[in-house]
Amino acid sequence: AQKITQTQPGMFVQEKEAVTLDCTYDTSDQSYGLFWYKQPSSGEMIFLIYQGSYDEQNATEGRYSLNFQKARKSANLVISASQLGDSAMYFCAISPSGYSTLTFGKGTMLLVSP
């Protein structure tokens, strides 16, 4: 069984600042993948970043980076230089490698203020 815990129901950040969204996970699988998705008010799930459990380097995609600490079972999302358009719900998810099934956390609502 897999589980994702996102302890921050809501986060506030000012425009142009960096913000870290927390995610911890629990899994019995040796190989797995970690994902972050953004869901704006429109409802669409937008893929942001992926980290494989055996990837040696932290994943980065533009302003998004994933702070992967395997021993602590954490996969925090870091958004640099926040923009107003970053205001959305953010979900962390895990899947066993070789399968597509995703288990989502409860999400963190991020609000970016001018």
Place this chain on the structure above:
Amino acid sequence: GAVVSQHPSRVICKSGTSVKIECRSLDFQATTMFWYRQFPKKSLMLMATSNEGSKATYEQGVEKDKFLINHASLTLSTLTVTSAHPEDSSFYICSASSGGPPYEQYFGPGTRLTVT
């Protein structure tokens, strides 16, 4: 990136009627499609997983006779909510995967169902 469409985006139906939601992968072959349900301000709840040409696998607590899923081709899956009731009102999201690495799921834009 890969594109998944859903139709309709919004639907209002009367209690007791059935409604069909389509999920299409537009530029790749989706061997696996997933259907999620999301309540307001809540996370996505997986309802079922469907593989092309075989019966869907439903999550515990999801009524398979109420939520009929068909994955007849590599680009189309449908979810039919039968004999809809107001408590079925929700946001339904599909996703699709090619079944190969990196096993990423591509999500549709979602369908908001309101049962009156």
